[in-house]
Amino acid sequence: MKYVLLLFLFLFGTLGYAQQKRTTFTGKVVEKSSGQPIAYATVLVADNETKQAIDGTTTLEDGTFSLETNASNYYIEISFIGFKKKVLQAPTTERPKIDLGTIEISEDAQQLEEVVVEGEISQTVFKLDKRVFNVGKDLSTTGASALEVLNNVPSVNVNIEGQISLRGSQGVQVLINGKPSILTSDENNALGTITADMIDRVEVITNPSAKYDAEGTSGIINIVIKKEEQKGLNGSISVNTGAPNNHSIGVSLNRRTEKFNLFAQLGAGYRELPNEITVRNTDLTTGNTILSEGEEFRNEEFYNFILGTDYYFSPTSVLTLSGNFALEIEDQPSTTNFAALDGTGNETSAWERTEVTEARNPKFQYELQYKKDFEDDEDHDLLFSALGNFFGKDQSSEFLDTTISGEDRDAEQNTRTDFKESVFTFKLDYTKPFSDEFSVETGAQYILNDVSNDFEVQNLENGEFVTDPGLTNIFEFDQNVLGVYGTAAYEGEKWGLKAGMRLENTEVGTLLVNTNEANDQNYTNLFPSAHTSYKFSEKVSMQAGYSRRIYRPRLWDLNPFFNIRNNFNIRQGNPNLLPEFTDSYEVTGIFFVGKTPLNLGVYHRYTTDIIERISFFEDNVNITRPENIGTNNAWGVEFNTKYSPANWLTFNVDFNYNTFSRQGSFEDTVFDFSANRWSSKLLTKIKIPWDIDFETTGNYRSAYQTVQGEINDVVFLDLGLRKKILKGKAVLNLSVRDAFASRIRENQIVQNDFEVFNRSFRARFVSFGFSYGFGKGEAMQYSGGRRR
Structure with a gap:
């Protein structure tokens, strides 16, 4: 019996020792050239012999991560699309918590084409109190405005009149970078002045926390505008034409140094928006009818x-x-x-x-x-x-x-x-x-x-x-x-x-x-x-x-x-x-x-x-x-x-x-x-x-x-x-x-x-565009604004 007891104590002690060997790694992943944090980078603990992943996580929006493992023969790998992988060998010291500090990764020029391909599909990420729709390069919104982008966001619809609804309700507040904007007000809805290329992400907040303005019964839509962070001069230029007449030219510029970031956007154009209207008013008491048909x-x-x-x-x-x-x-x-x-x-x-x-x-x-x-x-x-x-x-x-x-x-x-x-x-x-x-x-x-x-x-x-x-x-x-x-x-x-x-x-x-x-x-x-x-x-x-x-x-x-x-x-x-x-x-x-x-x-x-x-x-x-x-x-x-x-x-x-x-x-x-x-x-x-x-x-x-x-x-x-x-x-x-x-x-x-x-009907819209990005800028599309 005593041997069984000794065996039990041995196994228990071994298990306890193994549990005590669990290590938590923390750190922050940033871009080497700018020092900006990289969100959603992959952090893996992999076996040295099989090269297979053992544990893993992704970085948060601020680039930080926390990863726990009980592996004994391993290395740590940090990767992100468009960047060179970085491999860290296991620390020689054994501590329950190890801070890896700031980890810098640099761009991989050979992957740049793959970056564009991978980033073209918009994706939705769930947070504690909101959903984040990371805007890709969806083709149906080429040369289009923010209204067309919103129409591709899950839960959001934009009708033919440009009215925005969230889960079928039009009591929604639209923000720009987390703040009210004249561009989103009902009396002069000019969301078209924000173009698809300018949008980094759309945050859909169906149940906003107390931090946000209580306005909007069906929730909040927050449009976050891109801001270039690369150093040097970056930008893009685009030319669009379409039918019915819709012609525009747009230029986006960004100049960044250690202390200053200067950004500018210019756009101009001309467009037509025809609308066919039919209205029939009938008085059922007298039988009289007023019929009106026309084009606006x-x-x-x-x-x-x-x-x-x-x-x-x-x-x-x-x-x-x-x-x-x-x-x-x-x-x-x-x-x-x-x-x-x-x-x-x-x-x-x-x-x-x-x-x-x-x-x-x-x-x-x-x-x-x-x-x-x-x-x-x-x-x-x-x-x-x-x-x-x-x-x-x-x-x-x-x-x-x-x-x-x-x-x-x-x-x-x-x-x-x-x-x-x-x-x-x-x-x-x-x-x-x-x-x-x-x-x-x-x-x-x-x-x-x-x-x-x-x-x-x-x-x-x-x-x-x-x-x-x-x-x-x-x-x-x-x-x-x-x-x-x-x-x-x-x-x-x-x-x-x-x-x-x-x-x-x-x-x-x-x-x-x-x-x-x-x-x-x-x-x-x-x-x-x-x-x-x-x-x-x-x-x-x-x-x-x-x-x-x-x-x-x-x-x-x-x-x-x-x-x-x-x-x-x-x-x-x-x-x-x-x-x-x-x-x-x-x-x-x-x-x-x-x-x-x-x-x-x-x-x-x-x-x-x-x-x-x-x-x-x-x-x-x-x-x-x-x-x-x-x-x-x-x-x-x-x-x-x-x-x-x-x-x-x-x-x-x-x-x-x-x-x-x-x-x-x-x-x-x-x-x-x-x-x-x-x-x-x-x-x-x-x-x-x-x-x-x-x-x-x-x-x-x-x-x-x-x-x-x-x-x-x-x-x-x-x-x-x-x-x-x-x-x-x-x-x-x-x-x-x-x-x-x-x-x-x-x-x-x-x-x-x-x-x-x-009855109202707006015609089919066809748009053709050319865009060119210089520096580290991406090719953009500019189509101007929308108005009521």
Whole structure:
């Protein structure tokens, strides 16, 4: 018996000794030429004899890593695509924790072509409280804007009007580099001035933590712009042409020294955006119908200039100053043919309405940012930023109605718009790690928004233009939001938790100057958040999150005065709107089958005081106005994956389904109903010989019910083709968006006493471009901006 006991003690002691020999390696991987950290580099512990990997990990965004092993005869290998591998022999000392320090790896010129190939497919990376979509060179977005890039991001859709939705909801806040921007505001959505080549990554935050502004009920989309970090002069130039007319030239430059980083972008061009419109208004009581059909154009010259600099006081202290100026010169000719039909379908009159609109839209944006990294920990930092935005519109329109037959419809109208908006954002963020696992964040943000919209309508009466007081007014809008927040996070090897609270005070004031109608609101709200993740194994991880969000009515939700292009279909705002509040929950699983990632999530959103556009119908005139009509209860499931059955073939799949229940009423009408909607997206990339890539992106969005009618389903296909020349420094691109001209939007409103049918169609877009990168710059594509 004593021998058995001795054997047991021997085995136990041996096991304990083996366990004690486990070693944890830490370090940081950086680029040798610039000292910049390298994220997602591979760190392996491999057997000296078999050369097979024993343990491994990847570096974090700041280049750091932590790797544990109990190997005894091994070496350490660090590698990253486009860089030379670095091999470290096992340390001779045996300690439980060994710091390898800063490990420098340098570029491998022979791999540069492979870098381009590997980096062309966009990829999604999951973080504790967000998903990061690293933007590759997807061909269907060649020569395209940020809107087309967003349309390839899982969970995100951009409709034919350029409205962005996240998981089917349009209550989403779009940020640029983590801050609000004039480029993303509803009243002048100019995301097209950000081009696909300029975007480094898109962060999709469906349940934002308390660190982020609580605005946006369905979450936040943060577009992170590239900033070259290589020393010397780098840049690229591109030329694009397309049909309908879409021509542009763009230049990107970057000059970096030890202390300074100077960056600039210039762009100019011309484009046309035709839109075919059909609207049918039917009064079911009288049977009378107004039918309108026509084609609208938005022709535009655009100029864009960005200039900025980083100054490094020290390796841990940097000041950034940047500015952006853009000018759009618009010409909007349109012709609409109207017909009035009686209850039997006979035409009683016909007339033509023509429009001549000219506008100048200047945009300014400037930013001052200071970041301080403390020496005790690379994640210990302080960030202050001050951001100013200005947008203006000086627009005049002339409308002429000419009778073709029947009742006299001759008329003339003039409109004038003088619009000005200023937005100032001040933000302070502080992050303090107390250990490798535990950290806190705190900060504050103050946003001031000041808007004035002077709109006038004049009718020709007895040879003179007379102001229409019912359609003319000056609308002033002021909104100030002060927010403070605090979060705490624990992130261990397998389990992580992040929780926080945000307090926001909102002051809103609207005023119709001519009639002295005012509506002032002041409210304070708490916005809690919680996120957790657990890593069961290298193949299975889970994430869960909760956040409370707000959607504050924006300018065009509130402003009652709009362009009267079609005076039988008028869109208005409502100055008395209240904000929406949403409680959002989600659980996501991340699974690996071989090397194929499968991401499956379920989510729930409950929204109060939901805002819906309601149609009011009188004398065949349809007026739509937003109203708070009750609550929305939505459940959904989401799936996406990337699968590569061969080196030359890759599929990206995205699927989203949600069912929702609306309960509410307005005046005497009850709007209770339940419905569902779903969307799917398939991106296929094929590598062809002769250094040619071919790509297709297919989209389907189901029909779905609205509070008063139904939106049709939509299916469309985008194509892309690319040929690299001059050893990859230059690229020829061809892209076709909506290849089969099937992206048609139809909205039908059916009520007891009226029907409204609306159809809009924008033509197929074809773009061809040439781009060339010099220094260490990459070839880029520039296509200019987008506007409403």
